[in-house]
Amino acid sequence: MSNATAESAGREPVIRIENLEKRFGDRPVYDAVSFDVMEREITAVIGLSGEGKSTLLRILSGTMKPDAGRVLVRGKDITGLSPDGLRDWQKRFGMLFQGSALFHSMTVGENVALPILEHTELDRNVVDLMVKLKLEMVGLWGFENFRPSQLSGGMQKRVALARAIALDPELIFCDEPTAGLDPIVASVIVKLIMDLREKLRITAVVVTHDVEYAFRMADRVIMLYRGRVVVSGSPEELRNHPDPVLQQFLSGSPEGPIPMRRSGEEFLADLLKQ
Amino acid sequence: MPDSRILTRSLGLIGRNGIALLRHTSSVWWLLMETLRWVLHRARRRRLLGDGAILRQMEEIGLRSLPIIALIALLIGVILAMQTFFQMKRLGAESLIGGMVAVALTRELAPLLTALVVAGRVGAAFTAEIGSMKVTEEVLALETIGINPVGFLVAPRFLAMTIMLPALTVFAVVLGIMGGWALGAGNFGMSTGGYFDSARDSLVLKDFVSAGVKSVVFGWIIALMACYRGLIVEGGPEEVGRGTMEAVVSSMVLIVVADFFITGLFYYSFYLFKVPIL
Numbered sequence: 116m117s118n119a120t121a122e123s124a125g126r127e128p129v130i131r132i133e134n135l136e137k138r139f140g141d142r143p144v145y146d147a148v149s150f151d152v153m154e155r156e157i158t159a160v161i162g163l164s165g166e167g168k169s170t171l172l173r174i175l176s177g178t179m180k181p182d183a184g185r186v187l188v189r190g191k192d193i194t195g196l197s198p199d200g201l202r203d204w205q206k207r208f209g210m211l212f213q214g215s216a217l218f219h220s221m222t223v224g225e226n227v228a229l230p231i232l233e234h235t236e237l238d239r240n241v242v243d244l245m246v247k248l249k250l251e252m253v254g255l256w257g258f259e260n261f262r263p264s265q266l267s268g269g270m271q272k273r274v275a276l277a278r279a280i281a282l283d284p285e286l287i288f289c290d291e292p293t294a295g296l297d298p299i300v301a302s303v304i305v306k307l308i309m310d311l312r313e314k315l316r317i318t319a320v321v322v323t324h325d326v327e328y329a330f331r332m333a334d335r336v337i338m339l340y341r342g343r344v345v346v347s348g349s350p351e352e353l354r355n356h357p358d359p360v361l362q363q364f365l366s367g368s369p370e371g372p373i374p375m376r377r378s379g380e381e382f383l384a385d386l387l388k389q
Numbered sequence: 390m391p392d393s394r395i396l397t398r399s400l401g402l403i404g405r406n407g408i409a410l411l412r413h414t415s416s417v418w419w420l421l422m423e424t425l426r427w428v429l430h431r432a433r434r435r436r437l438l439g440d441g442a443i444l445r446q447m448e449e450i451g452l453r454s455l456p457i458i459a460l461i462a463l464l465i466g467v468i469l470a471m472q473t474f475f476q477m478k479r480l481g482a483e484s485l486i487g488g489m490v491a492v493a494l495t496r497e498l499a500p501l502l503t504a505l506v507v508a509g510r511v512g513a514a515f516t517a518e519i520g521s522m523k524v525t526e527e528v529l530a531l532e533t534i535g536i537n538p539v540g541f542l543v544a545p546r547f548l549a550m551t552i553m554l555p556a557l558t559v560f561a562v563v564l565g566i567m568g569g570w571a572l573g574a575g576n577f578g579m580s581t582g583g584y585f586d587s588a589r590d591s592l593v594l595k596d597f598v599s600a601g602v603k604s605v606v607f608g609w610i611i612a613l614m615a616c617y618r619g620l621i622v623e624g625g626p627e628e629v630g631r632g633t634m635e636a637v638v639s640s641m642v643l644i645v646v647a648d649f650f651i652t653g654l655f656y657y658s659f660y661l662f663k664v665p666i667l
Binding site: 173176178201202205206210212213214216217218219220229230233234 | 533
């Protein structure tokens, strides 16, 4: 694992998020969130459940608009794109959904072929070949004619990854890639995402609450808490960071600045009030 | 004091439901416009029926509904013949039974019953399928790939329904008339020729136009309500179930309401004011 900050100094970021704000009703999800995603790096966004991590990917993918702030991709804002602009943007990234989100009415091959057929005019034979190659990259050579329901959760995730990279995107967004998988399968997925960076020079944004895997694969980790970036840096920097919120999150302790449950004193005070 | 609270609460309830109704109505209207836009888009690209999606839906709506529609239409024909036979016999007009059965089926019963059965069978399946795609983020995945869910999910179902519901209605009319004939000829001693002559003489073009208009409108109601309820599902599996129930109930109610208006329209324009068609 390289030291991200030193290596990335002086480079232009692929994605620059500037003062992002988003509210759902009265509840603020983001309050002036800003960070950079550097080229050919894996940026992991960690935080508690319900911290709006998935919302971040929706904003990045253009399916949700922020209330304020900008998302600059190589200097161009993608938050207010026209339908045509949005289509062009959607060709440039792949998305790995938490539950894989494979189309169950289609075969594995049709799932991977769908983005290619939608965005290119390639001959059917070429598309079939591309599908085979993408499936080979995730270790599922020969699985084209299976139905998603015939595959295990980990295999479905790999198909979803193959679909996400079908159009050879420069970016990939992953929503909780290891959630619900056993440790071995989760490691396979993490390894595949790291391979994509090496082999396809893909830049990845991974949203997760799984600290262990985030630290294993990421070059840079961003911690979100209460709608703000608490800390950001390389995994090594974060491990030794003094921030109490971060340290509680890393240790998984129920005691600390993050209120996980009501304290004994609060409970007593409530009882006495009645 | 409690009285005024009840009043404000009821007013609030009426207001909230009214707003929800308006919101749903405008959303369904938007969905209709968007769907029609996609159908035109497909037609322009000469891909109206050109991919498997529509044929699959046509099979699901049409072919798979045939047995149940056949059974119901046949029995309705038999029931109609039974119900009318004794009344007609008192008037000595048994020979008109063929016409009675044919007109009742074509104008009213075949379009209505076919639509209600399809709303329960296919409409529910549409909502459940699209609703679970919504829950498992498949709809979001489509959007992220750059595929419009209305064009991809709603338009094929809408088109298939527009074609298959009228087809099923014609099938129901034919089988219903056959059912009436089977009972009339087999049990009441009517002549086959007399029954079919009466049926043929009673039916006029207006009846077929009315049946066609009804079945297309009913088909649109089923497809739109079912897809809309599926697309607005949020949350988990229990919401899919609730959406499915609401889709079936609301399309059944809307079908009967639309039937009332279309029948009224045809009655007043064609039968009272003698608007010439053809």
